[in-house]
Amino acid sequence: PSILYFDQVNDQMRALLKRLKPEGFELWFWHDLDEDERNARLPQADYLMAATYPLDQHILAKATQAKLVQKTGVGVDNIDLPKATELALPIANTPGANAPAVAELTILLILALYRKLPVLHQSMKEGKWLMWEFRSSSYEMQGKTHGLIGFGQIGQETAKRSRAFGTQIIYYDKFRAPAEVEEQLDARFVSLEELLQTADIVSLHIPLLPETRGLINAKTLQLMKKSAVLINVSRGGVVHEQALYHALKDGVIAGAGIDVWESEPVHADHPLLQLENVIASPHIGAGTIDTLKRVLATAFNNIQAAENE
Numbered sequence: 001p002s003i004l005y006f007d008q009v010n011d012q013m014r015a016l017l018k019r020l021k022p023e024g025f026e027l028w029f030w031h032d033l034d035e036d037e038r039n040a041r042l043p044q045a046d047y048l049m050a051a052t053y054p055l056d057q058h059i060l061a062k063a064t065q066a067k068l069v070q071k072t073g074v075g076v077d078n079i080d081l082p083k084a085t086e087l088a089l090p091i092a093n094t095p096g097a098n099a100p101a102v103a104e105l106t107i108l109l110i111l112a113l114y115r116k117l118p119v120l121h122q123s124m125k126e127g128k129w130l131m132w133e134f135r136s137s138s139y140e141m142q143g144k145t146h147g148l149i150g151f152g153q154i155g156q157e158t159a160k161r162s163r164a165f166g167t168q169i170i171y172y173d174k175f176r177a178p179a180e181v182e183e184q185l186d187a188r189f190v191s192l193e194e195l196l197q198t199a200d201i202v203s204l205h206i207p208l209l210p211e212t213r214g215l216i217n218a219k220t221l222q223l224m225k226k227s228a229v230l231i232n233v234s235r236g237g238v239v240h241e242q243a244l245y246h247a248l249k250d251g252v253i254a255g256a257g258i259d260v261w262e263s264e265p266v267h268a269d270h271p272l273l274q275l276e277n278v279i280a281s282p283h284i285g286a287g288t289i290d291t292l293k294r295v296l297a298t299a300f301n302n303i304q305a306a307e308n309e
């Protein structure tokens, strides 16, 4: 059987994919193929595997032999779900496998914003010693209220880590977490409005769905504290970027840490990248080697199980 892998890979990823793939499977890399080869391989592939590559209706329709679409990650918003449903093509993901990595990035972005790390690092490289200029201008997580929007695998892993820094945890989710989870994390379930009004740190951990698109917009940003920071490690579309730009520029909120963008890749002239109170990363939330190993192990297990059925 064959697996067609759609995303770009670096050398390390390619080696790991080849090493971890189940025995007896062929592995084809979409980015190694030219147009003709792609057209030839697509209808022959037994399994489609993708992280963020858009598996649109045209690709899915041509994959006539595919038995399963395996997402290496959680958010399946890059896959045309109505088309997959029409084709009766099952989709699997790898729940929880990337939660530690995204949770750690969330904490990193909060601390980097609070302590202004990028500008200090850059100033050192430019030969400046800004000890006095920047002294007492930063903040601690300790004692702050951290509001998490979305309290699934990543939200809870983030809360666990944030609490260790001495924050109070409040969360909003479509579904309330079990009482023992709330107790363990000392987390209080609140309305979206209360969360936005009271949190010093707001972090996003919900999937991109029609109902969550633009959830953070001019109106909801206005509810937030002037001193609050927003961390988006979920999906770009959850935030209305233009509204966020104005909120950051006009002092409606204090700062933002952004890993995911409305349209990726993002270019240097993106308005948000012009602001001093923004820290940016290029959708690397799940991008650790530790996560890749866990994600691939789960993904290849799913494929092997489907093949054994």
Ligand code: NAD
Residues within 6 Å of the ligand: 073, 074, 075, 076, 095, 096, 098, 099, 102, 149, 150, 151, 152, 153, 154, 155, 172, 173, 174, 175, 205, 206, 207, 208, 209, 211, 212, 233, 234, 235, 259, 260, 283, 284, 285, 286, 287
């Ligand atoms: P999860 O399914 O465990 O948790 C998602 C939570 O969101 C659930 O508790 C769910 O009830 C809640 N939710 C869904 N719709 C909602 C709504 N309309 N309003 C309020 N809450 C709602 O998923 P997860 O593993 O925690 O991942 C969350 C998201 O993070 C993914 O969907 C993905 O988009 C994103 N993600 C980003 C990266 C990255 O690299 N930055 C990596 C992995 C995942």
